[in-house]
Amino acid sequence: MVQPAPPSTRFGTAGLVAHELHFRAMGTDAQIVVVGAEADLAIWASDRVAALEAAWTRFAPSELGALAERPDVDVPVSDEVFRLVEASCTAWRATDGAFDPTVLAAVAALGYDRTFDEVVDRDSPAAPDDPTEVPGLGGVVLDPAQRTVRLPTGVAIDPGGIGKGLAADLVTDEVVARGAAGVLVNLGGDCRVAGASPDESGWTFGVEDPFAPDDDLAVLSVSDGGVATSSTRRRRWRRGGEEVHHLIDPATGRPTASGVRSATVVAGAAWWAEAEAKMLVVSGVAGLGRLREASAIVVGDDGSVHATDDLADAVRDA
Incomplete structure (x- = not known):
């Protein structure tokens, strides 16, 4: 390191x-x-x-990665791994599967099977014609008392x-x-x-305009909580001559095409903000009505901007 x-x-x-x-x-x-x-x-x-x-x-041997190598077994894990799997299951259920960390095989099938720096340096062969199945987390068993995790056969968590x-x-x-x-x-x-914060202005965050990355679409003030952005603009690479991205729609096993370019979410915790941002990119603007204990700004592929009522005033006029 x-x-x-x-x-x-x-x-x-x-x-x-x-x-x-x-x-x-x-x-x-x-x-x-x-x-x-x-x-x-x-x-x-x-x-x-x-x-x-x-x-x-x-991208290297890890405790989380080793779970998939012991399917259908209650595996004792560290607190850090248990909390990651627990949070993943919570977010998967709360978003009705729109957030799904079992997309690993689908992402790998698109060529993202190594670090992103290595992926962008090559043009991978075309993806298989048949979409890769996304199994979901319904069969995962957690035992908080024993701090064990059981993954079903064929399930790996990204x-x-x-x-x-x-x-x-x-x-x-x-x-x-x-x-x-x-x-x-x-x-x-x-x-x-x-x-x-270091000064009296508090903690502030600029929300990047996905169509003008050097400009802020909004400025958010957060005193205690998490902020996360999910965007199809980031992590793009070539696959069989076609440009693809890493945000998978679990329903299709393919890169999402919901009409959302980016989603920024503010929530009490960063992991929840991150999961809800993924849900919005997969579900589209209609997902704003499904947010739980979070606020959001969504930018469509057509440049339209949508926000929850509490963040509408933070969005700068075009």
Whole structure:
């Protein structure tokens, strides 16, 4: 693992010292800001992100990946793996399967069977004519008392749709428990904040315009909670001469074509925001009516912008 540069330090207008660290993790750019604590806590937080990645990754041998190798067996797991599987099952049921982390085989069939940096460097052969079946999580058995997980034969869990958000949540809670006055954990745009920000403006997030990535479509203020964006603009590659993306519609086993270009969700937890954002991209604008304990801004393929009532004022006029 490449060690990140030492945290940068700044003094906020609220009189609190903030330490900021930038590094690579989970296949994306990561950022941690720790407020009102020692710089070592930011380094510790980045190490925790790395440990979670090692436990969950599908691109190297991992504890989560090993579950699929022991189907129909109650396997004892770490707390981190149990929480990831538990959150995945909760989100799958709450979204009626629109969020589905068992799309792993379908994603791999499209050529995303290695790190994304390796995928974009090649033009993979055409995908199979028959769509890949997405089995769902209905047969997964969790035992919280024994902390075991049983996966049915043929089921493997891809952490990519919820792992960054859950990692941000876990690390944020742990950093606050270790005495920080405030913290931001940003893993590729899936963010969790808690407590004091470095200055009096609070924690703010720009919502990228998918048609003009250098511009913000909206600016959101979040005091304690998660923000996540799902977009078909990101993670695109060539497959048999055709451009495809990684967001799979579980009903078809193919890249979703719902008419949504991007969805940004604000919720109490980043993992929930991430799952609901995936649901919106799969379900389309109609999915706004299915949101649970979350707010959202959705951009259509035609450039139209839709928002829940509480975020409508945050959207900037075109």
